[in-house]
Amino acid sequence: MRFDVTILGSNSAIPALQRNPTCQLVNVSDQYYLLDCGEGAQVQMRKYGVKFQRISCIFVSHLHGDHYFGLIGLLNTMHLLGRKKEISIFSPPGLQEIIELQLRSAHGSLRFEINFHTIELDELHQIHEDKYIKVHAVPVQHKITTFGYVIEEKPKVGNIKKGFIEKYKPSVESILKIKDGFDFYDTSGTLVPRMQIIAEPTPIRKYAFITDTKPSASYFEAIRNVNLLYHEATFTQENKKRATETKHSTAQQAAEVALKVGAKKLIIGHFSSRYTHLGPILEEAKKYFENTELAEEGRVFKVE
Numbered sequence: 001m002r003f004d005v006t007i008l009g010s011n012s013a014i015p016a017l018q019r020n021p022t023c024q025l026v027n028v029s030d031q032y033y034l035l036d037c038g039e040g041a042q043v044q045m046r047k048y049g050v051k052f053q054r055i056s057c058i059f060v061s062h063l064h065g066d067h068y069f070g071l072i073g074l075l076n077t078m079h080l081l082g083r084k085k086e087i088s089i090f091s092p093p094g095l096q097e098i099i100e101l102q103l104r105s106a107h108g109s110l111r112f113e114i115n116f117h118t119i120e121l122d123e124l125h126q127i128h129e130d131k132y133i134k135v136h137a138v139p140v141q142h143k144i145t146t147f148g149y150v151i152e153e154k155p156k157v158g159n160i161k162k163g164f165i166e167k168y169k170p171s172v173e174s175i176l177k178i179k180d181g182f183d184f185y186d187t188s189g190t191l192v193p194r195m196q197i198i199a200e201p202t203p204i205r206k207y208a209f210i211t212d213t214k215p216s217a218s219y220f221e222a223i224r225n226v227n228l229l230y231h232e233a234t235f236t237q238e239n240k241k242r243a244t245e246t247k248h249s250t251a252q253q254a255a256e257v258a259l260k261v262g263a264k265k266l267i268i269g270h271f272s273s274r275y276t277h278l279g280p281i282l283e284e285a286k287k288y289f290e291n292t293e294l295a296e297e298g299r300v301f302k303v304e
């Protein structure tokens with residue numbers, strides 16, 4: 001099953017040339033989920049061929065503008081393109097009021113419903129589940145209420161073993177029944193338990209999106225052993241003092257988090273505009289966690 005992340009924006013507060021504020025598209029089996037929606041998000045989607053109307057949920061980390069100023073524009077475009085299907089928006093308190101005020105001020109309403117989900121519980125908890133994924137909100141440590149998100153695929157039924165098919169040549173109907181949870185009886189009426197027929201399912205894959213936070217053990221457990229970790233790295237160690245003051249992380253700190261939690265791969269982003277070249281940020285992180293990549297726009301990372 002497809003499970004990947006496309007970087008649409010990777011910069012912090014002020015946009016830099018070639019770098020837009022935070023926005024990512026998560027594709028799970030061709031279902032689209034948006035993580036943050038910084039200014040310029042919809043232009044980026046156009047650039048990378050993202051079909052707006054496929055987005056079913058938008059998860060906003062916090063209400064600093066670089067994480068949601070693109071939202072009203074995107075919702076308006078969805079309306080103009082004739083969207084009828086509802087959309088769910090998850091965020092800390094305050095976003096619903098802002099969006100509704102913007103819509104009211106334009107004397108308009110949308111053709112589709114917005115289901116606002118305000119996240120208030122200050123602990124790790126599940127906020128969404130559908131046919132494909134489960135999403136947990138993870139409180140992180142920033143200047144205002146901020147949540148990271150962990151997206152995990154739903155468990156899949158393992159495949160039917162090849163050896164079983166070859167030996168018993170079951171009908172399509174029998175295969176469907178096995179997949180539905182039934183055991184199998186051969187032509188002589190002998191039971192073949194389902195456990196012997198179904199192969200072990202592949203392990204569940206997880207993606208963690210952790211932005212705008214100082215490093216803190218408070219969220220480590222929630223992201224333990226994730227396949228792919230996005231962690232903000234606004235600064236290099238040279239600006240560690242600034243990182244501490246603004247409750248952000250350095251590249252070294254992001255890498256240390258990845259190491260501590262046993263992430264398989266790390267993507268760093270939310271770069272300060274002071275960095276024209278990102279090479280030094282990547283180098284710093286790689287010293288502590290080799291499997292690190294930059295969240296450069298247009299890059300697609302598989303969750304594997």
Ligand SMILES: [Zn+2]
Nearest residue numbers: 012013066212
């Ligand atoms: Zn930010």
Ligand SMILES: [Zn+2]
Nearest residue numbers: 062064142212
């Ligand atoms: Zn912020």
